[in-house]
Structure formats: C-alpha cells, structure tokens
Amino acid sequence: MIRTKVLGLGSYVPDRVVTNEEIPFLDGRHVRQQTQQTETNDQWIQQRTGIKERRYAPNDGSVATSDLALEAAKRALADAHLQAGDLDCIILGTLSPDIHFPGTAVFLQKKLGIAQSTNCACFDIRQQCSAFVYGLQMADAFIRTGMYKRILLVGAELHSHALEYNNRGRDVMVLFGDGAGAMVLGPMETDDPRAGVMYTSAHADGSGALDLYLKIFEIAKLPYLDYDATDRERNEFMYPKMDGKRVFLNAVRGMVMSTQAALAKTGLGWDDVQWFVPHQANLRINEKVVEVAKIPHDKVLNTIQFYGNTTAATVPLTIDYWRQQGKVKRGDRILSSVFGSGFTWGAAIFTL
Numbered sequence: 542m543i544r545t546k547v548l549g550l551g552s553y554v555p556d557r558v559v560t561n562e563e564i565p566f567l568d569g570r571h572v573r574q575q576t577q578q579t580e581t582n583d584q585w586i587q588q589r590t591g592i593k594e595r596r597y598a599p600n601d602g603s604v605a606t607s608d609l610a611l612e613a614a615k616r617a618l619a620d621a622h623l624q625a626g627d628l629d630c631i632i633l634g635t636l637s638p639d640i641h642f643p644g645t646a647v648f649l650q651k652k653l654g655i656a657q658s659t660n661c662a663c664f665d666i667r668q669q670c671s672a673f674v675y676g677l678q679m680a681d682a683f684i685r686t687g688m689y690k691r692i693l694l695v696g697a698e699l700h701s702h703a704l705e706y707n708n709r710g711r712d713v714m715v716l717f718g719d720g721a722g723a724m725v726l727g728p729m730e731t732d733d734p735r736a737g738v739m740y741t742s743a744h745a746d747g748s749g750a751l752d753l754y755l756k757i758f759e760i761a762k763l764p765y766l767d768y769d770a771t772d773r774e775r776n777e778f779m780y781p782k783m784d785g786k787r788v789f790l791n792a793v794r795g796m797v798m799s800t801q802a803a804l805a806k807t808g809l810g811w812d813d814v815q816w817f818v819p820h821q822a823n824l825r826i827n828e829k830v831v832e833v834a835k836i837p838h839d840k841v842l843n844t845i846q847f848y849g850n851t852t853a854a855t856v857p858l859t860i861d862y863w864r865q866q867g868k869v870k871r872g873d874r875i876l877s878s879v880f881g882s883g884f885t886w887g888a889a890i891f892t893l
Contacts, residue, residue: 542730542731542732543684543685543687543728543729543730544685544728544729544731544733544736544737544738545680545681545684545685545726545727545728545729545737545738545891546726546727546728546729546736546737546738546892547724547725547726547737547738547891547892547893548620548621548623548691548724548725548726548727549617549618549619549620549621549622549623549724549725550616550617550620550722550723550724550725550857550860550861550864550893551612551613551614551615551616551617551618551619551620551722551723551857551861552613552616552720552721552722552723552854552857552858552861552862553609553612553613553616553720553721553722554596554718554719554720554721554848554851554858555596555597555598555599555604555609555719555720556596557596557597557598557599558594558595558596558847559571559594559595559596559597559701559718560583560593560594561582561583561586561587561592561593561594561715562582562583564579564581564586564714564715565577565578565579565580565581565582566578567579567706568706569705569706570600571597571600571701571706578706578707579706579707579708579710579711579714580708580711581711581715586715589823589825590715590716590823590824590825590845591823591824591825591827591828591843591845591846592715592716592824592845592846592849593846593847594846594847594849595717595718595719595847595848595849596718596719596720596848596849597701597718597719598699598701598702598719600701600702604699605639605648605699606635606637606638606639606645606697606698606699606721607639607645607648607649607652607697608652609697609698609699609719609720609721610633610635610645610649610695610697610721610723611649611652611653612721613695613697613721613722613723613854613857613858614649614653614693614695614721614723615653616723617693617695617723617724617725618693618725620725621725621727623691623725625653625654625655626654626655626658626659627691628653628655628659628661628691628692628693628725629659629661629662629689629690629691629692630661630662630663630664630680630683630688630689630691630692630693631646631649631650631661631662631663631664631692631693631695632646632664632666632676632679632680632692632693632694632695633645633646633649633663633664633665633666633676633695633696633697634665634666634667634668634669634672634673634675634676634694634695634696634697634853635665635667635672635696635697635698635852635853636667636669636672636698636755636852636853636882637697637698637699637700637702637703637852638665644663644664644665645665645697646663646664646665646695647663649663649695650663662689664679666679668743668853668881668883668885669852669853669881669882669883669885670820670822670850670852670853670855670879670880670881670882670885671743671820671879671880671881671883671885671886671887672696672852672853672881673694673696673722673820673853673854673855673856673857673877673879674741674742674743674856674877674878674879674887674888674889675743675885675887676694676696677694677724677726677738677741677889677891678741678742678743678887678889680692680694680726681726681738681741684726684727684728685728687728690727690728691725691726691727692725692726692727693723693724693725694723694724694725694726694857695721695722695723695724696721696722696723696851696852696853696854696855696856696857696858697720697721697722697853697854698717698719698720698721698851698852698853698854699719700717700718700719700850700851700852701717701718701719703755703779703780703781704717704780704781705779705780709773709777710780712783712785713780713781713782713783716822716823716849716850717849717850717851717852718848718849718850718851719851720848720851720854720858721851721854721858722851722854722855722856722857722858722859722860722861723857724857726738735807735809735813735874735892736892737891737892738889738890738891738892739807739874739890739891739892740803740806740807740888740889740890740891741887741888741889741890742799742802742803742806742887742888742889743885743886743887744795744799744885744886744887745883745884745885745886746791746883746884747883747884748884749787749788749791749882749883749884750882750883750884752783752784752787752788752791752882752884753781753782753783753784753788753881753882753884754781754782754882755780755781755782756778756782757778757779758778788882789823789825789826791880791884792822792823792826792830792880792886793826793829793830793833795880795884795886796819796820796826796830796834796878796879796880796886796888797830797833797834798886799878799879799886799887799888800817800830800834800836800876800878800888801834802888803876803878803888803889803890804876807890809874809876809890811836811837811840813874814840814874814875814876814890815840815869815873815874815875816840816841816842816860816863816869816873816874816875816876817831817836817840817841817842817875817876817877817878818842818856818859818860818875818876818877819831819841819843819877819878819879820855820856820877820878820879820880820881821843821844821845821848821849821850821851821855821858821859822845822850822855822880822881823845823850824843824845824846826880827841827843827845830878842859842860842863842868842869843859844858844859844862844863848862852881855879856877856879860875860893864893869893870893871893872892872893873892873893874890874891874892874893875890875891875892875893876888876889876890877889877890877891
C-alpha cells in the first residue's frame with residue numbers, strides 16, 4: 542500500500558525580533574519613534590494573546606514572501622537529502638502573496654532554480670491559517686494516487702508590511718509575525734495503517750468570511766482598487782479586519798471538534814500521540830482548546846509566544862522549532878488542528 546511519508550522538514554524566520562515593549566513605538570515603516578504610536582503595552586498584549594515577541598522581515602523591498610518560503614524550502618530539502626530538481630510538485634499556502642497574480646509558488650519555483658528544468662506543477666492555496674492541513678490533504682491525495690512523488694509543501698507569510706501601526710489597527714497588528722515552514726513529502730510502501738500521514742480532514746463555513754478579512758480591492762467594483770492612503774476614512778481597505786470575539790469562539794469550537802473527530806475516526810488515544818500542535822493564532826485560544834478537548838498539557842507545543850501568528854506557516858514552523866530544541870524526534874506521531882478565516886478548519890495526524 543502506498544502511503545505518504547514526511548521526508549524532510551525546515552523553517553525560517555527573519556532576524557529582526559520585535560518585542561511587545563517596542564511595538565507601540567513603531568511607525569508604518571517599522572521605525573521606532575520617540576513617542577508612542579499605539580496605545581498598548583506588554584501586559585495588555587500578553588494577557589490577551591500570550592505573545593511576547595515576533596519576527597519582522599526588512600522593509601526595504603529586498604524580501605518577499607517567496608524569499609521566506611525559499612529559505613524554509615531549502616532547509617526541508619536538505620533535511621530530506623534531496624535536490625530541488627527532485628520535486629515534481631509545489632503547494633504553497635499564503636495570504637500575503639508576492640503580487641496579486643501569478644501565484645507565489647511559481648516565484649518560489651524560479652528561485653529554487655527549477656523553473657525551466659522541471660516544469661513541476663505549482664499550486665497556490667488560500668486557506669489562510671488552515672493552509673497547512675488543506676495542503677497536506679492535497680499532497681497526501683496526490684501521492685497516494687501516484688500523481689506526484691516528491692511534493693514540497695510550504696506555508697509562508699510576510700504580514701508586517703500589511704499591518705496598521707496605530708490604535709485603529711492595534712487588535713490585529715500585535716498578533717502577526719513573518720516566517721515560513723516547509724515539508725517535503727513522498728511515497729512509501731507499507732501495510733501499516735498508522736504509518737506516515739494517517740488522517741486529514743478539512744472543513745469550511747463561508748458564513749464567517751467577513752469576520753476576519755482583508756479587502757484591499759473588490760473585483761465587483763470599478764475601480765476595484767479605490768482608496769487614498771493618506772485619508773483615514775478611505776484607507777481602511779488596506780488593512781485586515783477582525784471580529785475578535787466571533788473568531789475566538791469559532792476557533793475554539795472548530796479546533797476542538799476537529800481534534801476529537803481525528804481521534805474518534807482513527808481509534809487513537811492520547812497515549813498513541815506524542816504531540817498536539819495547534820495553529821498558533823492566540824495562546825488563549827490554544828489553552829481553551831486544550832482545556833475543552835482534555836488534551837494532556839505535556840503534549841502541547843506552542844511557539845506563538847516568540848513568533849506571533851505566522852498564519853500558513855505556524856504548524857511546520859512550530860514542529861521544526863521544537864525538533865531543533867531536541868523535544869520532537871523522528872518517528873513521533875503528531876496531531877495538528879487548525880482554524881482560519883473563511884471560516885476554515887481541519888486536523889491531521891501524521892508521523893514525522
């Protein structure tokens with residue numbers, strides 16, 4: 542039987558660390574000012590989100606989302622002992638693409654140096670914080686059917702350039718950081734039903750689409766891009782909006798349901814799973830999920846405290862961080878649960 546195996550894992554975050562102490566003083570160019578620009582502080586941010594710091598890419602135009610993806614991809618390929626030319630498919634999840642079109646995966650393909658040599662398939666998926674599980678389900682299906690044999694799955698985000706550094710944007714701005722995580726996936730022959738990628742599920746409820754969104758343009762309108770960056774009444778379209786209470790409640794509900802369903806449908810218990818890796822949107826959400834779903838605390842892995850919410854990147858980034866710390870090891874079974882705007886959510890169980 543063909544099953545999907547994790548061949549390699551890698552991650553990348555920019556060098557710049559932005560602490561909760563610094564972020565109230567940043568302007569829209571991420572330059573620290575002498576006077577406070579946003580009414581917030583470390584206590585306020587930690588109490589509501591659990592975040593202490595996050596990473597920011599340079600703001601000089603030298604780094605795009607595909608560059609973050611490239612660094613994570615190279616590390617995942619090295620971990621898999623493969624070359625970029627061995628890939629026959631790229632799946633990239635992001636809500637912060639390099640440009641509107643074409644998709645960011647083709648820019649990553651070019652930067653990997655395989656654009657003309659392999660002509661491998663490139664998919665961009667837009668499931669935001671749920672992109673890793675959605676992408677893993679796609680990759681698993683492709684590999685099991687024999688469609689592709691070496692798939693690069695990447696989640697990458699450059700959030701810091703699209704946030705609003707003032708009181709109006711505060712509730713969203715403090716949450717997000719930049720980063721990327723990647724996996725290389727391939728086939729293996731085994732009769733073990735618990736080997737490799739054991740389970741994936743993906744769901745959506747479009748009635749929550751405008752509870753967390755970024756318009757920036759509306760294709761139904763002409764002109765579809767209609768704002769004045771200097772006019773505070775009209776430039777709201779440039780920035781993400783969120784109904785925090787609805788997102789919190791639906792995130793807890795979706796992640797608890799998908800986690801419990803994953804265990805029920807596979808017949809596994811927490812003794813069979815080494816680690817629970819939730820999407821890193823808000824530490825308070827994750828703590829509530831752990832409480833309601835009765836997940837053992839010593840099996841929970843988080844990185845939001847020092848990376849913030851890196852959206853599509855959070856799951857592989859978190860796994861790779863704790864692997865580098867020596868906590869996660871090859872052969873460990875992981876249950877991951879995610880929730881994102883859309884609303885979208887899902888879960889996966891796989892062996893690293």
